[in-house]
Amino acid sequence: MTTGKRLYHYALQFKSIIAGALVLLTFSAAADLAGPFIAKRVIDIHILGIESVWHETEQGDKAVEYDGTYYKRDIYFNEGETKGAPAEIFQAGTGFVFVGEEVDADGDRSYSNGTLTIKNGDIEKNYPATALSAGDVMRFSAPELPGIVWLLALYFGLAVVSAFFQYWQRYMLQKSANRVIQKMREDVYARIQxxxxxxxxxxxxxxxxxxxxxxxxxxxxxxxxxxxxxxxxxxxxxxxxxxxxxxxxxxxxxxxxxxxxxxxxxxxxxxxxxxxxxxxxxxxxxxxxxxxxxxxxxxxxxxxxxxxxxxxxxxxxxxxxxxxxxxxxxxxxxxxxxxxxxxxxxxxxxxxxxxxxxxxxxxxxxxxxxxxxxxxxxxxxxxxxxxxxxxxxxxxxxxxxxxxxxxxxDEPEEEERGTELERYNGNVRFDNVSFAYKEGEWVLKNINFEARPGETVALVGHTGSGKSSIMNLLFRFYDCQKGAITIDGIDVKHISRNSLRRQMGIVLQDPYLFTGTIASNVSLGDPSISRERVEKALKDVGADEIFKNLENGYDSAVTEKGSTFSSGQRQLISFARALSFDPAILILDEATSSIDSETEAIIQEAMEVLKKGRTTFIIAHRLSTIRNADQILVLDKGEIVEKGNHDDLMEQKGRYYQMYQLQLGKGNLAG
Structure with a gap:
């Protein structure tokens, strides 16, 4: 469908308003365009009406006395009314003359010594005539004044009517236009979601x-x-x-x-x-x-x-x-x-x-x-x-x-097909999963692991090793090309994205806060999350200690991206946001990497309580934060090269051991 047709179909959604505007516009145009017709009648019938055929008549309406005889214009005689001898009035030069008979010639006129001369080419005709004084001209013109006044009043009235209809048609057209754009913007915004x-x-x-x-x-x-x-x-x-x-x-x-x-x-x-x-x-x-x-x-x-x-x-x-x-x-x-x-x-x-x-x-x-x-x-x-x-x-x-x-x-949206799950336990299994953002460029290769409900699984590795890609697949931001990812034994491709994500909570390395308040950033405007639930989530992560000194407490204003808060404060709000939704699966994407030690200690205390009954994934660079994880997956170039808990991996003295010792050495140097 062409752009023009699509815009037309949008307009059709408000066709009643537009149709009403067009009706008003038609009336406005008709009223406005009647003006020249009225002007034509004023000029031809009334202003120039003195130069027409007059007939002798009795004294009465529209009759004009001249030289002891009454005359009336031909058009003012009623049907059956007797018309007397004809006469005509002509303009010659700057004056008017009276001819006591009907003239059958047309052309250039001149008046001299009681004779009106009309010349058309070689043909010249003369008629006896009498010059009219200004008073005589006014008397002959007087019958036209009521008609002129009436037509001018009609002209003015139509102008007012036209202006009235024009105002309302413009108002209605602009109202429909605003409605169309309102609908279009809502559709575009809904589409990008x-x-x-x-x-x-x-x-x-x-x-x-x-x-x-x-x-x-x-x-x-x-x-x-x-x-x-x-x-x-x-x-x-x-x-x-x-x-x-x-x-x-x-x-x-x-x-x-x-x-x-x-x-x-x-x-x-x-x-x-x-x-x-x-x-x-x-x-x-x-x-x-x-x-x-x-x-x-x-x-x-x-x-x-x-x-x-x-x-x-x-x-x-x-x-x-x-x-x-x-x-x-x-x-x-x-x-x-x-x-x-x-x-x-x-x-x-x-x-x-x-x-x-x-x-x-x-x-x-x-x-x-x-x-x-x-x-x-x-x-x-x-x-x-x-x-x-x-x-x-x-x-x-x-x-x-x-x-x-x-x-x-027209961009293809995410397919929203699949099973709707009320609540899942959070048993996550990656079975021989391989994934590439671009065809042939594999960022994950043959990933195999299982995370049981209540377990904490930590993902470590250098930048680009595939940690975030695993989380992207779990959220179904992307789907894997090989293998399968299951939750409670169900392939995630068979679960609707909304249902899948509704039971997941995530805390990013650089948390994003929206304009509003601390409380609104925790609930994200979800009516099912009560104020009590918001405050409990903030308290569980230890945020009450951090924000208690703010003048408006949890109703304190948050600007775009939370630029007026420290990294630790933003992280606490983001952490409380994830917890308030009571997720079955909790993802912490390097959530403590930009937090000071004091704030990290507050979160670590809360996490031990909050991880119970939830499958928790932690992407971490600071290995000190994952010592208590049930599983630690060490990734390198998209592959799991080591797997086990902290003690097992330290005993292996492999890549994890080297990373831990390197960080420990940096810590000692810093001290």
Missing amino acids: KLPVSFFDNLPAGKIVARITNDTEAVRELYVTVLSTFFTGGIYIIGIYIALFILNPNLAAITLLLLPILYAWMVIYRKFASRYNHKIRSRNSEINAMVNESIQGMNVIQAFGREKESIADFEKLNEDHFRNQNKMLNLNSLTSFNLVNVLRNIVFVVFIWYFGGESLEASSAISLGMLYAFVDYINRLFEPVVGMVNQQANLEQALVAGERVFQLM
């Missing part, structure tokens, strides 16, 4: 953030501004063409040539604009990623004096973004306003040529009101055209942004 961890390994956080925020905001502009402009413009263009066909079908048919020209322009424009916008959005994401990375690693950048290099890298990326923006700017400048001005001039040339030709024929004379209405409608025709042309850049930008958002939403 279901993506595998491997996806986030390969895409910087800044790029994902840019798609959820910047790109969806660009799509919002599509619904709020672009589609509103196109809807409004489309309805106005249809309305204007209807009015033009009513006024003059021939000229209206000629102006229809604008439509294929505009369509051809849009096709050509999009061909180039799409290319530039893809690059612009891509560079924008890369800039977000670089800024995000720089902020998070600012201490490293400043510590190693890499500010100039970091600025240079940013400027290079920003310069590329600037070049593509300029290309887009040049494209818009060369097309939008220039195209509209050219089209406007062509239409007016055709307009002048057409009406100029018709004015040469007396039988096809065009009224002043008709001329006014046509000029007004043609000017109005270009207002939506200008708006639609100027929104092409935003339209293309929104489509590109929408495409990027949908690419993220």
Whole structure:
């Protein structure tokens, strides 16, 4: 499905609001476009109505007295009412003259010595006439004033109605647009929660953030501004063409040539604009990623004096973004306003040529009101055209942004199939497991071990030996390519990921805290975890001693990543978080590596109580923290090279013994 269709389907979810807005827009356009018709009537029927056929009549409504006789315009006679002798009034020069008979000629007029002369080419006709004073002209014009006032009131009323409907249609369109983007952002955010961890390994956080925020905001502009402009413009263009066909079908048919020209322009424009916008959005994401990375690693950048290099890298990326923006700017400048001005001039040339030709024929004379209405409608025709042309850049930008958002939403999510387990005991078995992140590059080879409920299994080895990979497989962040991992005899591939992870707790080497409070970071907003359970978990890990002096206690504010707390305090909160969920399996990923000795002692005391009934895995570099482990697995290049408890491995005097002696020696040197 194309990006445009998907955006259309999103809009359909709020079709009732959009349909209501379009109905209001139709009424608004109809009220607004009635203006030139009213103006035409005011000009032709009332303002210029004095220059029409008058008939002698009796004194009464709409009758005007002149030279002792009453006259009334032909159009004001009722059906069956007797009409007297005809008369006409003409403008000649700057004045008006009264002719006491019906005139059958048209052309240039002149008045001199009681004679009105009308000349059309070689044909010249003379009529006896009388010059009218200003008072006479006002008397003949007086019957038209009520009609003019009524039409002006109608014009004003329609303008108010149009403004009212226009306000509400814009409000409803923008409301529906906000709803669409709200739904889209919720869908995108929900989608990334279901993506595998491997996806986030390969895409910087800044790029994902840019798609959820910047790109969806660009799509919002599509619904709020672009589609509103196109809807409004489309309805106005249809309305204007209807009015033009009513006024003059021939000229209206000629102006229809604008439509294929505009369509051809849009096709050509999009061909180039799409290319530039893809690059612009891509560079924008890369800039977000670089800024995000720089902020998070600012201490490293400043510590190693890499500010100039970091600025240079940013400027290079920003310069590329600037070049593509300029290309887009040049494209818009060369097309939008220039195209509209050219089209406007062509239409007016055709307009002048057409009406100029018709004015040469007396039988096809065009009224002043008709001329006014046509000029007004043609000017109005270009207002939506200008708006639609100027929104092409935003339209293309929104489509590109929408495409990027949908690419993220189309990423394959983790399959959530398998058995739902209420509670498992935590008997973990790795049976000849091999695993590779990239095909052929094995990071784990033939891993075999078993961890029984209540046991503590420690994983040690140099960096890259495969310790964290074992935990990634246990959590099913990844699945092994060979062998099997079972919990209570059930292959983890047959257990749903949610069910599997729900009964696991993890404490990372660098714990992540969310904005909120200490208590909310322990419960993570889970309604099933009570306040009492939160406080008990904190107390069990000894956090009450650490946080008791804080003014707000466990309700003390936590900023992003817990930057206002020490490493030990963050670790205690993270440890309490894992325990509050009462996991069957507990994973400590080098959880004490960044903690001072005093805090480590507090955790070690709590761990002896908390490990009972749980299968505990400890990834450790500090071997002093795992002396009491039931099993110690020594890994090297993805293989288990030694296995046993502390005493067994010390007796073997193998790799573990060497590592322990090395750390012990460092400790003595430090002392």
